[in-house]
Amino acid sequence: MPDRDAARRATVVTVVVVAVLVAAQTAVTAAVTSGTQPAMAVESVPSDPASSQWSDAPERTVSLSKQQMAPPFGGGSTDELTVQTVHNDTHTAFRLTWADPTNDADIGAPNNYSDAAAVMLRTGDKPPITMGAAGKPVDIWYWRASWQSPDASKSGDMYAYPHPEEETQPGQAAGNPLSTPPTERLAQNYYAKGYGSLTHAPRQNVRASAERTDDGWSVVFVREHGTEGKFDADLTKGKNVYLAFAVWNGSADEVNGQKSLTLQFTKLDTGKWAMSDASSGSSSSSGSGQSAESGGSGGQSEGVWMTHSVSNWVIGLVVTTLLTWTVVYWRARE
Template identity: 60%
Template sequence: MRERLPDRLRTALELPGRAAARLDDYPPALSALAVALAAGVFAVGLVVAAQAGLAMAVTGGSQPVAQTSTVPMDVDASNWQDAPRRTVTLYEQQMALPYGGGSVGEVDVKAMTNDTHVGFRLTYDDPTRDLALDRPGNYSDAAAVMLRTGEQPPITMGASGQPVDIWYWRASWQYANDSAEGAGDMYSYPHPDNETRPGTAAGNPISQATYDDFGQNYYAKGFGSLSDAPTQTVRANGERTEDGWQVVFVRERDTEGQYDATFGTDEPVYLAWAVWNGSADEVNGKKSVSLEFTKLTSDGSQLVAADSGPGDGTPTPTENATTTTGSGDGLLGGDLGSYLVMLVLATGLAWLYSYRKFGGEQ
């Protein structure tokens, strides 16, 4: 068996050459097409393999947590002022279409917990107060926390079999009646809802005009898979500062939602952050995002900063690492169109080159 192995290896290495020689027996256009298809598939395969290898973001450090008697919704409460801070770098979202964002460079995060509740306060610079949705091209300021308890998920809003919990706040929800700022309804004139607001007419919980709770609880299994959680357990409150926004998210530690992050177990909690600046045309996938996870751990009774990484809020050296990938319900689900475009372009370019090569030789 060992003596025959070199012959088999030699045969395998000779196969590409034999295949290339046989192409000479076919018309130039057909030979070029065969080479182009092979090159296109190979190019897309390289991209998929590279993105698969980068889908799992590293953990960029630990989130310090303050133990307190109450977890306040008030952004200016003294409890928040005394809590330790961690600064997280944000980047333009370039993992899936639509690419964009990046107008907010960093966010300061504080975490707080007691026996029953857990909360996060996000502080970031944003020079404009964007609330108005009364005309096309107007977008609201917003912020979100992505969480998963247990195994670290892909940074791409989770994946199939690795769902994430997302807490979302939007300024236009909280300040919908603030007419002084120009907030309003794009379809305020009399018109049937089923024509101008089909989502609202159908009862889609993500398409409501107003919300009693300004924090919404969503689930996702990759880009393009956001869904409303059946039970809304997240509360949020956002207030303007001189330089931007402070947004507080609060939720009970123990909830029964299918994919809700849990805080009362020995498993770690992975956190990521996102911010939208409406005046910078940031909406949906266009956002400023963290490309690393922050980690929380628990001893079953108290949330604590993870052992690895700093506990004083100082970013680690890996804070500036970048990760690019696309994922829907699985690796290709949410961004399949991008791969098809790459395949067509790569095949077309390879065909032109190969046709000229084979055509010139005959």
């Protein structure tokens, strides 16, 4: 029976394909998501993304998702990000690398948005992924491509002529640090206690540098281990530091809350100097109900991440199964 033979052959091939896909997915998840990546010790921490020292640093790939936890919802144009960490006795550097086909650094016209990247950090107990919470503030390091543009001093200067700057650029005229590009450090240090609470840190102690690669960006953030900033992450030896990451694609109209971000934490253990997945851990509890609520928020966000990841994987597996069986069946009948 040709039809029966074709169906049998299609079933056998499909089972083999599905088994290979499941095995590959398991291996990749274990190696990339759940594994441990050392933070490489170096004599001098490189601030240049193109430094040859980065070629030897272990990589950790993290998944990025659309921001759907607080308005304005949006983003999601970037799927993943590669993180590398190096350190010496006094400084730590993170290099973030991701694919972005467009170089969005010129924001000198209406509806132009800059590419950008950020690292969110907290030392000690794990904060909610929603930019911290009351009692669990987070430290945020932020870089924007427009600050490194040759026309950075003109960025945002859309209506400068013939009007005076105090009318067209009131933030800069008033000395607002959020309106002044950090032309030397190319990064800004912020604190947050939840969505809508972002504030400019009094101590600006983070440096950044970026390189436009063939297919995207490489951005390096560098800071001393110990600082006197009130909510600065403590990177001295023997600490647990929780890290989350975000990127903005300007050409996709991503700005403010519209971004691609990690929905689970990476933990940097500065005792072992290694990075690992922190999603299986739990926030340390104190006696306050507020802390318990914060921990619950973090767990809920991680549950959302897991739900989305598993759903996408199952859908992809079902589609692959149906396509494989159909193609093999009809070819076997020919």
